[in-house]
Amino acid sequence: MIADLMSPELEISLHLDPFAPRAARHHVGLLDRPSPDLRAAVTLLTSELVSHAVQQCDHAPADEVQLRAWMPEDVVRVEIRAPRGSLGWPADDGAHYEVLLLDRLADRWSIDTDEATACMWFEIDRHLDQDAPAP
């Protein structure tokens, strides 16, 4: 997994308030590797991850998350980490548009937990034509 093999190109802490998604989008948008099409998807899904954490922090102790991003040649990976219990799966109680967007735009996404932390992440595979400069 790239998170184990490479240093992230972005690694910051975000205070979990309603402005955290905007800050996350801004920092991810400063990375110059993705094409415009890929950038839009990465920015949107990053906003979804952080917004999910902001909504869940009403019910959990975390007041900040770690945002990390990798953009090697073959994949983009973005993840947020917080104390275990701070990032849970969306409740099965109706339409969750963040899940729909992650399902459709990411090639993979999940929420992993261990004894201490939870990690919500997505990956988008990169293709040569996807990363070509826009005409």
Next chain:
Amino acid sequence: MAPEPFAITEIAEEGRRTLSLSGELDIAAAALLEARVAALCRQHGGEIVLDLGRIAFVDSSGLNAILRMKALCEEDLCDFYLTPGPAPVRRPFDITRLIDRLPFRRSARDDDSDATAG
């Protein structure tokens, strides 16, 4: 370059309030916008149009806020419409198929809804 801050410009016409939105419609902006729409419903009634033409970004928090505002307007017997945003803003509406569930118009003054763009 830092993104343009979220802003609401209100245009009053007889029987209609158009809220022209700019910046990014996310979880922070949603609360501001919902409060504004709730106040307009209480104070004026009639027709409320959200103009998305100058919006640069919308995520699921923005989509959920739009659905809540639509429900609020229905409860308060206000008419609620949207006008389309630029292509990157249309994508979340397309993916979630909300394009088919929300009352889009080509412009704030169109009398007929047009569900072709979000």
